[in-house]
Amino acid sequence: MTDRPPYLSIVVTSRNDDHGGGLLRRMQIFVNGVIEQCRRHGLDAELIIVEWNPPPERPRLVEALRWPAEFGSCRVRIIEVPPERHRWFQYSEVLPLFQMIAKNVGIRRARGRFVLATNVDIVFSDELMAFLAARRLEKDRLYRIDRHDVMAEVPAEGTLDEQLAYCRTHLLRIHTWEGSFSLEPDGRRALERVDVADPDSGVRFGRGWFQVCTTREPSGVVYWRGAAPKAELVVTMTDMVPPALALELEPGPSCKGGFAELEIRDTSERLVAKGTIRGKQWISVGLPLESHRTHVLTLCSAGEGRPIPGDPRVVTLRLFWCGRSKAEYQRILALRDAKHLHDTEAEAVVESLERAGPARAFTPVGDGVVSPALLHTNGCGDFTLLSREKWFDIRGYPQFRIFSFHLDSVLCYAAHHAGAAEAVLAEPMRIYHIEHGVGSGWTPEGQAALFDRLAAKGIPCLDNRLVMEWATRMRQYGAPMIFNRSDWGLADAELQEAIPG
Amino acid sequence: MEPPTYLSIVVTSRNDDHGGRLLRRMQIFVNGVIEQCRRQGLDAELIIVEWNPPPERPRLVEALRWPAEFGPCRVRIIEVPPERHRRFRHSETLPLFQMIAKNVGIRRARGRFVLATNVDLILSDELMAFLAARRLEKDRLYRIDRHDVMAEVPAEGTLDEQLAYCRTHLLRIHTRKGSFSLEPDGRRPRPAGDAPPRWHLAWPVAQAGLRRIKDLVVAGGGPVTPAPLHTNGCGDFTLLSRARWSALRGYAELEMFSFHLDSLFCYAAQAAGAAEIVLREPMRIYHIEHATGSGWTPEGQGALFGRLAAQGIPCLDPALLAEWAVRMRRARAPMIFNGEDWGIGGEQLRETGLGDSVSEDEAASGAGPRNRAETRATGETRRPGAVPGVRP
Numbered sequence: 001m002t003d004r005p006p007y008l009s010i011v012v013t014s015r016n017d018d019h020g021g022g023l024l025r026r027m028q029i030f031v032n033g034v035i036e037q038c039r040r041h042g043l044d045a046e047l048i049i050v051e052w053n054p055p056p057e058r059p060r061l062v063e064a065l066r067w068p069a070e071f072g073s074c075r076v077r078i079i080e081v082p083p084e085r086h087r088w089f090q091y092s093e094v095l096p097l098f099q100m101i102a103k104n105v106g107i108r109r110a111r112g113r114f115v116l117a118t119n120v121d122i123v124f125s126d127e128l129m130a131f132l133a134a135r136r137l138e139k140d141r142l143y144r145i146d147r148h149d150v151m152a153e154v155p156a157e158g159t160l161d162e163q164l165a166y167c168r169t170h171l172l173r174i175h176t177w178e179g180s181f182s183l184e185p186d187g188r189r190a191l192e193r194v195d196v197a198d199p200d201s202g203v204r205f206g207r208g209w210f211q212v213c214t215t216r217e218p219s220g221v222v223y224w225r226g227a228a229p230k231a232e233l234v235v236t237m238t239d240m241v242p243p244a245l246a247l248e249l250e251p252g253p254s255c256k257g258g259f260a261e262l263e264i265r266d267t268s269e270r271l272v273a274k275g276t277i278r279g280k281q282w283i284s285v286g287l288p289l290e291s292h293r294t295h296v297l298t299l300c301s302a303g304e305g306r307p308i309p310g311d312p313r314v315v316t317l318r319l320f321w322c323g324r325s326k327a328e329y330q331r332i333l334a335l336r337d338a339k340h341l342h343d344t345e346a347e348a349v350v351e352s353l354e355r356a357g358p359a360r361a362f363t364p365v366g367d368g369v370v371s372p373a374l375l376h377t378n379g380c381g382d383f384t385l386l387s388r389e390k391w392f393d394i395r396g397y398p399q400f401r402i403f404s405f406h407l408d409s410v411l412c413y414a415a416h417h418a419g420a421a422e423a424v425l426a427e428p429m430r431i432y433h434i435e436h437g438v439g440s441g442w443t444p445e446g447q448a449a450l451f452d453r454l455a456a457k458g459i460p461c462l463d464n465r466l467v468m469e470w471a472t473r474m475r476q477y478g479a480p481m482i483f484n485r486s487d488w489g490l491a492d493a494e495l496q497e498a499i500p501g
Numbered sequence: 502m503e504p505p506t507y508l509s510i511v512v513t514s515r516n517d518d519h520g521g522r523l524l525r526r527m528q529i530f531v532n533g534v535i536e537q538c539r540r541q542g543l544d545a546e547l548i549i550v551e552w553n554p555p556p557e558r559p560r561l562v563e564a565l566r567w568p569a570e571f572g573p574c575r576v577r578i579i580e581v582p583p584e585r586h587r588r589f590r591h592s593e594t595l596p597l598f599q600m601i602a603k604n605v606g607i608r609r610a611r612g613r614f615v616l617a618t619n620v621d622l623i624l625s626d627e628l629m630a631f632l633a634a635r636r637l638e639k640d641r642l643y644r645i646d647r648h649d650v651m652a653e654v655p656a657e658g659t660l661d662e663q664l665a666y667c668r669t670h671l672l673r674i675h676t677r678k679g680s681f682s683l684e685p686d687g688r689r690p691r692p693a694g695d696a697p698p699r700w701h702l703a704w705p706v707a708q709a710g711l712r713r714i715k716d717l718v719v720a721g722g723g724p725v726t727p728a729p730l731h732t733n734g735c736g737d738f739t740l741l742s743r744a745r746w747s748a749l750r751g752y753a754e755l756e757m758f759s760f761h762l763d764s765l766f767c768y769a770a771q772a773a774g775a776a777e778i779v780l781r782e783p784m785r786i787y788h789i790e791h792a793t794g795s796g797w798t799p800e801g802q803g804a805l806f807g808r809l810a811a812q813g814i815p816c817l818d819p820a821l822l823a824e825w826a827v828r829m830r831r832a833r834a835p836m837i838f839n840g841e842d843w844g845i846g847g848e849q850l851r852e853t854g855l856g857d858s859v860s861e862d863e864a865a866s867g868a869g870p871r872n873r874a875e876t877r878a879t880g881e882t883r884r885p886g887a888v889p890g891v892r893p
Contacts, residue, residue, distance in 0.1 A: 393841045400832055418840050473821075477755045478590070482837035485773045486748035 006046045006075065008132055009112030009388070010034060013050040013102035014120045016058045020436030024064055025156050026121040029163060029434065031065055031076075033123050036160045039072030040126070041133035046075040048106040049120075052097045053086035060498070067500040078498040081105055085493060090401040094457040099381070099404040100397035100411075101490070107391050108489025113139075116385040117397075117408075121434045123154065123167055128429035142412060142420040143385035144376045145431055147175040148183075152435045167432040177376035177424065178228065179211040188234055196225050198323030198332065203245065206232030206296060210313065226252055226315035233297040233322070235287065243287045246329065247322045250280040252301075252315035260316050263300045272297060277317070282326055311468065312374040372471030373416055376424050377409035383431050384408060390420050398483040403454055406462040413471040414480035506546050506575070508632055509612030509743070510534060513550040513602035514620045516558045520791030524564055525656050526621040529663060529789065531565060531576075533623050536660045539572030540626070541633035546575045548606040549620075552597045553586035562853050571856030578853040581605055581845065590756040594812040599736070599759035600752035600766075601845070607746050608844030609852075613639075616740040617752075621789045623654070623667055628784035642767060642775040643740035644731045645786055647675040648683075652790045667787040677731035677779065727826030728771050731779050732764035738786050739763065745775050753838040758809055761817040768826040769835035 014027060031047070038045050051061050058064070062078050081102065086092050089101070103117050114137050128145070137143065151170040154163050171183040181189040188204045192212045197203045208231030214221055237243065251260040264273040264285055273285045287295075301316040321329045381404065394414045397407050416422055454461055474481055514527060531547070538545050551561050558564070562578050581602065586592050589601070603617045614637050628645070637643065651670040654663050671683040681689055736759065752766045771777055809816055825836055 395837075399834065477757075477838065479753070479755060479838040480840065482750075482839075483832065483834045484837075485835060 005111040005113065006044045007113055007135060008043065008045040008137075009048055009106075009110035009115045010045055011048045011050070011103055011106035011110060011115060011117050012120045013052055013097065013099055013106065014061060015052055015054050015097055016061055016064050017055050017096060019097075020121070022152070022436065023120075026154075026434045026436065027061075028065055029154055029156055030120045030122055032068070033160055033163065035068055035071060035074045035076070037124060037126065037129040038074035038133075039070075040160075041129045042073060043129060043133035044073050045132075046077060046110070046112060048110060049076070049078045050081060050102045050106040051078055052081045052102040052105075053083050053092075054080060056083065062498045062500050065500075069501075071501055076500050077109075078500065079105060079109060080496045080498070081490065081493075082496075085490070091459055094459055095401075095403065098399075098401065100407045101399045104396035104399060104484075104489035105493075105495070106489075107388075107396050108491055109495075110388055110391075113137075113388060114385060115388050115391050116143075116383065117381070118384075118431070119382050119433075121436060122382055123150075123163060123432040123434065125167075125428060125430040125432070126164065128425065128431065131425065131429055137385070137387070138423075139387035139389060140420050141386070142375075142390075142415045142422045143383075143425060144380060144412070144422060145383045145425040145429060146177075146376075146427075147379040147382050148430055148432050149173045149175070149435055150432045154434050164432075172435060175379035176207070177374070177378060178207070178209060180378060181205075181211070194223060196223055196319055196321050198321075198328055201245070201323045202236035202238050203322050204234040204236075206234045208232055208299075209319075210315070222320065224318045224320050226313065227299060227301060227317040227319060228314060229301055229316050231299045231301075231317070233299065234294060235297055236294045237287065237291045243291075244324075245285045245287060245322060246282060246325050247285065248280065248282050248320040248326075248329070249277050250318045250320070251277050252317050254314045254316050255301075260301045262317070265298045265300065267296050277301075280320070312372040312471070314374070370472065371475075372413065372468055373475050375409075375412050375416055375422050375471075377412050379433075380412050381408035382433060384412065384415075386415055386420055390415060390418065394418050394480050395482050395484040395486075395488040399488060400462070400483065402460040402462060406464060406467045409467050410462070410470060410481070410483075413467075413474050414482060417474040417478060418480040506544055506612040507614065507635060508543060508545040508637075509548055509606075509610035509615045510545055511548045511550070511603055511606035511610060511615060511617050512620045513552055513597065513599055513606065514561060515552050515554050515597055516561055516564050517555050517596060519597075520621070522652075522791070523620075526654075526789045526791065527561075528565055529654055529656055530620050530622055532568070533660055533663065535568055535571055535574045535576070537624060537626065537629040538574035538633075539570075540660075541629045542573060543629060543633035544573045545632075546577060546610070546612060548610060549576065549578045550602045550606040551578055551580045552602040552605075553581060553583050553592075556583065562855070567855055575854065575856035577609075578855070579605060579609060580851045580853075582851070585845070585848070585850075591814055594814055595758065598754075598756065600762045601754045604751035604754060604839075604844035605850065606844075607743075607751050608846055609850075610743055610746075613637075613743060614740060615743050615746050616643075616738065617736070618739075618786070619737050619788075621791060622737060623650075623663060623787040623789070625664065625783060625785040625787070628780065628786065631780065631784055637740070637742075639742040639744065640775055641741070642730075642745075642770045642777045643738075643780060644735060644767070644777055645738045645780040645784060646677075646731075647734040647737050648785055648787050649673045649675070649790055650787045651685075654789055664787075672790060675734035677729070677733060680733060724830050725827060726830075727823055728768060728830045730764075730767050730771055730777050732767050734788075735767050736763035737788060739767065739770075741770060741775055745770065745773070749773060749835060750837050750839040750841075750843040754843060755817070755838060757815040757817060761819065761822050765817065765822060765825065765836075768822075768829050769837065772829035772833055773835040 012030070014023070016024065018024070020026075034045075034047050037043065049061060054060055060078075060080070067076070086096075086098075089095075089098060107115050107117060116132075148167070149172040150167045151172060153170075154166050158166070169185070171185070171187055173180055173182045174189065182192075184190045184204075189206060191197055191199055191204065195212055197205065205225065208228040210226040210228075212223055212225055214223055216222075233245075235245070249262075251258055258278070260277045262273075262275055262277050263271060266272050272287070273283070275283065277283070299317065323329050323332075394411070397411045400407065412422070451461070470481055512530075514523070516524065518524070520526075534545075534547050537543070549561060554560055560578075560580070567576075586596075586598075589598060607615050607617060616632075648667070649672040650667045651672060653670070654666050658666070668687070670685050671687050673680055673682045684690055749766070749769055752762050755762065767777070806816075829836055
C-alpha cells in the first residue's frame with residue numbers, strides 16, 4: 001500500500017443491522033461497483049466505511065461482505081466507532097447510528113484531495129466515475145447531482161454492466177432541485193395523481209417545473225404548478241386536431257409588476273409562441289411539430305424574477321391547466337366534481353398547511369436579502385463532493401444529536417457561503433439509489449411512516465423552515481454557519497481501522 | 502527564539518479621534534499596561550491592530566509616546582491598510598470593523614492566553630496581579646464587571662494617581678444583572694421616585710428569546726433561555742486561552758456594526774465548553790467615558806442607533822442573538838460564522854514591534870525602537886488539520 005494520498009475519498013457509513021431490509025445485499029452491490037469502477041476508469045480513490053456502533057451479536061462488515069482478490073486503484077478502510085463511544089451521545093438508545101457524525105468521522109480521516117460523502121445503497125453511472133477519474137474537479141466547488149431511485153431487485157450477482165442496465169430501465173423516481181418526481185419507465189417525469197395536464201394529451205412536465213400545489217381561492221381549491229424562468233414541457237405528438245395546446249396561466253409570485261413576458265421555443269430553439277401574460281388567462285399554442293415524436297418545448301418566462309420570501313425558488317409562472325383544449329379541461333373538471341374525488345383531499349392538505357402557519361417573515365438587514373440561495377439540496381446526503389480543504393473549513397456536517405434529516409442541507413448552504421459555489425453534474429452522469437423498506441430513509445411515500453416512527457421514539461428532527469431561515473442568514477451575511485467545535489468528527493478518538501483483503 | 506508569552510492583550514484603534522480625545526485615552530491605556538506589566542512582572546504582549554489608518558494623520562506608533570524601557574511587555578502594532586479595509590461590505594460607512602480587527606490580533610497572538618479589550622480602559626492593580634500570578638485555566642471564559650469613570654483621568658499623572666481618580670470618579674457599573682448608575686464613590690443611588698431600574702440588554706434579549714422559543718424547532722426538552730452569561734460590556738474584557746480562541750475562530754466576522762457580536766462569541770465559547778468565571782472585586786476594569794454616540798452607553802444608545810440607521814449600517818438583531826444563544830445552549834454546540842481564514846489569515850500584514858522584541862541585528866544597527874517595522878508572514882496558510890491518529 002502506498003502512502004501517497006488518493007485523489008478521491010468516498011465516505012459512507014453503515015452497520016450490519018439490516019437497516020431498510022436487504023442491507024448487506026445493497027451494500028455488496030455498492031462496494032463491488034465502486035471497486036470495479038475505480039479499476040475500470042483508473043480512479044485513484046479510497047473508500048472509507050465508518051462502521052458505527054456495530055451490533056455485537058452480528059459479524060463486522062469486514063467479515064459480512066465479500067471482498068475481491070484484487071482492489072486495483074481503490075483502497076478500502078473500515079473505521080469502527082464502538083458501542084461504548086456511541087453511548088456518549090444523547091438519544092443513543094433510540095438512534096443506533098448518527099449518520100452525519102459518522103460521516104464526519106470518515107471525512108476527518110480522509111486523505112483524498114476531494115471527499116465525496118455518499119451512502120451504501122448507491123450505484124454510480126460509468127459516465128460519473130469517468131468524470132471523477134478525469135481529475136477535473138475544482139477545489140472551490142460544491143458538486144451535486146440528481147438522484148435516480150431504482151427498483152430493489154438490482155441483480156446482486158450480475159456484472160456491473162448488467163446492474164447499470166437494470167438501473168437505467170427500472171426507474172422509480174428522480175430527486176432534482178425542483179423536487180422529487182415519479183418517473184415513467186422511459187424516464188419521463190410522470191404526472192401526479194391529480195395534476196394540471198390532460199393525461200391523454202401526451203404532455204409531461206420536464207425540468208423547471210415544481211410539484212403540484214393546492215391553494216384555496218374564492219372559486220374553491222385550486223391546483224397549480226409553478227415554473228422556473230426556464231421550464232420544459234415534454235410533448236409526445238399524437239394526431240391532435242388541430243395540433244395545439246391550451247394553457248391556463250398566470251404570472252408567478254416572483255414576477256415584478258404582475259406580468260410575465262413569455263416565449264415558447266422548440267427543441268431547435270425556434271420560436272413557437274410569444275406574448276405577455278397579465279393575470280390569469282388562457283392561451284392557445286399552435287404546435288407545428290412532427291407527429292408521433294417527442295418534442296421539448298421550453299417556456300422562457302425570465303425577466304426580473306424576485307425570490308419568494310423564505311423560499312429559494314423563483315416562480316415566474318403558475319400553470320393551472322395544460323391540455324388539448326379549454327373544453328376538454330371543463331369536461332375533466334366536471335368529471336372530478338362529479339366524483340367529489342380530489343377536492344376533499346386537497347381541502348385537507350390546504351387546511352393542514354394553514355394550521356402550520358405561514359413561513360416566518362424575514363427582516364431584511366441592510367441589503368434586502370429575504371430568501372436562501374437556490375441550491376440543489378434534494379437528496380444531498382447521497383452525493384456531496386467538496387475538496388478536503390473545504391470540508392475542514394466548514395468542519396463537516398453539523399453534529400447535532402438528532403435524526404439526520406436536513407443536516408446535509410445545512411452543510412450545503414454552509415459550503416456554498418464559504419465560497420464553494422454549487423455545480424450540479426448533468427446527464428448522463430447519474431447516481432442510482434436502490435429502493436429499500438418504507439420508513440427507513442426518506443422517500444416521498446414513506447415520509448409519514450418515518451416521521452411517525454421518530455415521533456413515537458421522541459427523536460428530535462430539524463424543521464425545514466429553520467433550515468431556510470439559517471440559509472437566508474448565511475446569504476445575508478455572506479458567511480457560513482458552523483456548529484461544530486474543532487474536535488469535529490471525533491478527532492480526539494483513537495478508532496480501530498480494518499483494511500479488508 | 503521568542504520567549505513564550507503568557508498573555509496577549511489585543512486591542513484595535515485608528516488615529517481618527519473616535520469619541521473625542523482618543524489619543525489621550527489611549528496614551529493612558531498604553532502607559533498603564535506597560536507600567537503594570539513591569540510592576541507585576543507580567544510577561545505579556547500588547548497587540549494594537551491599527552485598522553484602516555487615516556492617510557492624512559500620523560500612525561499610532563508616532564502619535565503615541567513610548568517609554569524608554571518596556572520591561573516584560575512587548576508591543577506589536579499590526580496594520581490593516583485602507584486597501585484591505587475597502588474589500589469589506591459597508592467599508593465606506595464603517596471605518597473600523599472592531600471584531601474583525603480584534604481577530605487579526607488574536608490570530609497572530611503568541612500568548613498562552615489572549616485578552617480582547619479596548620483602548621480606553623485602565624486595569625486595576627489587583628486584576629493585573631491576578632493575571633501575573635499565572636493561575637488562569639485553559640478551559641475558562643474570564644469576564645469582569647466594567648466600571649465607567651469620568652473623562653478627566655489625569656493623563657500626565659502617575660498610574661497610582663490615575664487609579665485613585667478612577668476609584669473616586671465613578672459614573673456607572675455594568676454587571677451581569679444590568680447597568681447601574683453609581684455615586685462617584687461607588688455607592689448605588691436609590692432610584693428617584695418611580696424611575697424604573699435601567700436593565701441591561703440581557704433582559705429584553707431573554708424576553709425576545711422566550712417569544713420566539715415556540716418556533717424553536719429541535720423538538721424535545723431543554724432550556725428555553727440563553728445561558729445566564731455576563732455579556733454586559735463583554736467587548737471590553739473577554740479572556741480565553743489562545744487554543745480556545747483559535748478553535749472558535751474568534752469573533753463572528755459579520756460585516757456589520759460590532760454591537761452584540763461580542764456577546765455572540767461569549768455564548769459560543771460557553772457552548773463549546775469554556776465555563777464562565779466572573780472576576781471579583783477588587784479586580785476591576787475602568788472605562789474612561791467618551792462622547793455620546795461613539796460607543797454604547799445607556800444614555801447614548803438612541804444617538805448611536807440613529808447614526809447607524811441613517812448610514813444604513815446593519816446590526817445584529819437582539820431577538821436573533823437570543824434565539825441563537827438558546828439554540829447553542831440546547832445543542833451544547835457553538836455557532837461559528839468564520840472559515841479557516843478568520844482574522845485575515847494567510848495574508849501578510851505590516852507589523853511594527855516595540856519593546857524587547859528588538860532583534861539583535863536591529864539593536865546593533867542602532868535602530869531606535871520606534872522606527873523599526875518588520876513584515877512577517879503573520880497569517881497562517883490555510884491548511885486543513887492533520888489526520889488524527891487512526892490505529893490500524
